[in-house]
Amino acid sequence: MADKPKRITPRLLKGFRDLMPETMLARRRLIETVRTVYERYGFVPLDTPALEYLETLTGEYGADSTKEIYDFTDRDGERVALRYDLTVPLARLVAQYPELPRPFRRYQVAPVWRFDKPGPGRFREFWQFDADTVGCAQMTADAEIICAIIDTLAALNISSFHVRFSNRKILNALLTFAGIGPEHSALVFRILDKLDKAGLENVKLELGPGRVDRSGDPIPGLGLEHAAIERIEEFLSIPAHSRAETLARLTDLFHSTPTAEIGIRELEEISTLLVKAGVDDLHARIDVSVARGLGYYTGPIFEAVLDESPQLGSVFGGGRYDGLVQRFLGQAIPAVGTSVGVDRLLAALTHLNRLPVQKTIVAVLITTMDKSRMDDYWGLTRQLRQAGINTEMYLGKPGQIGKQLQYADRQGIPLAVIAGEDEFSRGEVSVKNLEEGREKSDEAADRQSWLTARFGQQTIRREELAQFIHSILSTG
């Protein structure tokens, strides 16, 4: 402190962001809903570190993704990395603790880091909710996860969505069929995964000669032959109207390809289980254009799309990755799981007005009109807090009630307690309803109402304050 330190510019790293209370409250509500559904399916919570050995993370995502890993050398000289997803750390964990029960269903809600090109709605740090079942090769595990996705979207009051699913075994057969070697498969899947966002023509360019993206940056092409790209295009044109129809078309196309046949049988099994769970063709479609971008999938793959905001891409994604644990254990352990893009889903729900706006958790502001009465304000504040009411005492300069009410209003605090010498001498306090004025605003319809009573301002006995406020708060 001896030298005057240089002033540091307060700023965020590119692709990172701060979350303000309103967003945090919405995210909390969202995560709570997702969590409740997955717990109903028997998934238990688990946490792994943000940092892992770099070698734990590399090698399974595909070359392009590996380039996006935040890696560095720590002070011990170890090569370490921030987790890129929650799936590879789970595979590491399953291999590390052989005593874990199996099958093992776990969920994890946590941030992941990717050195991706930042853009609107595209961040380098974002939250994922992952649910995975490890140790079950049966399609029941896959079907169950699809059912949970559907239940989650319903619990979030989204009616217009669908899950679409396919199988990497079929895609692998397609690549063989099109003369594309397995060394290219991860890249092809990553390109196919862009179909919705980039469109068919751009995907074809990326499979072939390459193209230039919207910001003018070149995207190198994979250099596939025209014939191979045509085969892929033909395959992608298989319709997704009904699961039975798509299965029939796939069976025709791959009738003598054993790997594809296994894949088709797996899709059939899932479809049958979905029928028994009451999931119709509208909400779960077999769609061969689903590829998923990550390298490690080996069987069924799936994703969920909101019909009202398809431009957001998939809000759930996942699939079966039977080879991932083997990398650590030497022994294959089947696994299937899904990731929810928490922040993307949150953006979608906010956009669709499906989450009620809540700006604060504070119900009451105790204003401080009279400087000589600070002890009384402190006492009133304590009285309400002890009654379990979320209460702020105004800690700025006492006096100037207008400024204090503006402070409460800006933060969405619904009630202000006002008292000066007059009120105190009568043993009373005033409660002002700040929602009354706000209700005229446009966003009022989306806003959760705090109060059950309509009033402007009301004077009550000081000792009855907590009781009165309890009686008009709609939230506990």
Place this chain on the structure above:
Amino acid sequence: MADKPKRITPRLLKGFRDLMPETMLARRRLIETVRTVYERYGFVPLDTPALEYLETLTGEYGADSTKEIYDFTDRDGERVALRYDLTVPLARLVAQYPELPRPFRRYQVAPVWRFDKPGPGRFREFWQFDADTVGCAQMTADAEIICAIIDTLAALNISSFHVRFSNRKILNALLTFAGIGPEHSALVFRILDKLDKAGLENVKLELGPGRVDRSGDPIPGLGLEHAAIERIEEFLSIPAHSRAETLARLTDLFHSTPTAEIGIRELEEISTLLVKAGVDDLHARIDVSVARGLGYYTGPIFEAVLDESPQLGSVFGGGRYDGLVQRFLGQAIPAVGTSVGVDRLLAALTHLNRLPVQKTIVAVLITTMDKSRMDDYWGLTRQLRQAGINTEMYLGKPGQIGKQLQYADRQGIPLAVIAGEDEFSRGEVSVKNLEEGREKSDEAADRQSWLTARFGQQTIRREELAQFIHSILSTG
């Protein structure tokens, strides 16, 4: 996949750990309790990124702490770092968004990373719960945070604890008095902060010639004169029996030191506010041996200790840091806050048996006795899930009921549904109570009971299964 990849050893970085469901459920309950109390005090949730510019983080913790920052160069060539605490990112945020309301009370629950020497209960990644009030110079803000700490510990069913507090202004005056230059102050505070763990003799050695720690590593000394160390020792002997007595002793000692006098007056104000809030001398003590290790504190500092496990050190710590925002803004904004060591508090509560043990959130396992009845098990599972009951269908190999019950038992699932050809043909299923057997175990007393009814096994009509289970579950 063409080449067989090398097998990777599944392992954690030194000082990192995985959290299993039982710990996660306990941590969630703990955070929920802390959060509820702080929301009652009007603190709103906020989140900042794990990564910040390195220059944002350095310079305020003290030299020793800066050495513990996880820093690296990212792929853009930027010098970045994982957050070391939640306070400096808050200061950056406050400077960055001048539109934030002020005073501003926020809380944040998140992991922080420190390249510390790992040891028992000492991790390189750990969770903090921070609550801070920015923009208030009055001691009301400090008193409020101390009250919230006390309310939190009470809400966690801990009766035997105390908050102890002091003031950096007094400590600074002490250092001047002892002839120690301000360039040493951060280091002296860091050493004094070890008093509880290392003991007075070791602290004196660290202030003087240095010492060797338990593992044989040398700890260099600060090289202070004998007379200076004696002055510090004399100061540390001021008793903490009653706040009034300690204040009187301090006033005697520093009667003509203006900075110290301001500090003493601040402690008096806090003490008065605590009295009005009903906090006695037993639960909040003025204790001059409190120093806190971080460099940025400028006024009152405080920490909470559990009387039953003092060896754990402080479970809450905090203080006023009026200079931190200035570093970013050029303008001083007063601030005060507290950090809860979530993981340390969790360890303490577990040790003290204050958290009921809950191993899982799953209430029912649907066993699969008969391979030809898989559709029925799938149907029963769906029936319970739709009724809102957390239900697992056994996804391992069907048959072998004993193995399946063992699986449920190991995970603490209280109920198993058993049905084979016989039951199904009568339209019935059996519900087995797995808690009945477990109740004999030692930990039973600490374990939350799932069930309201006592029974071993009961046969019921298949269509009444959900209703029956609902009726015996104590958790909604």
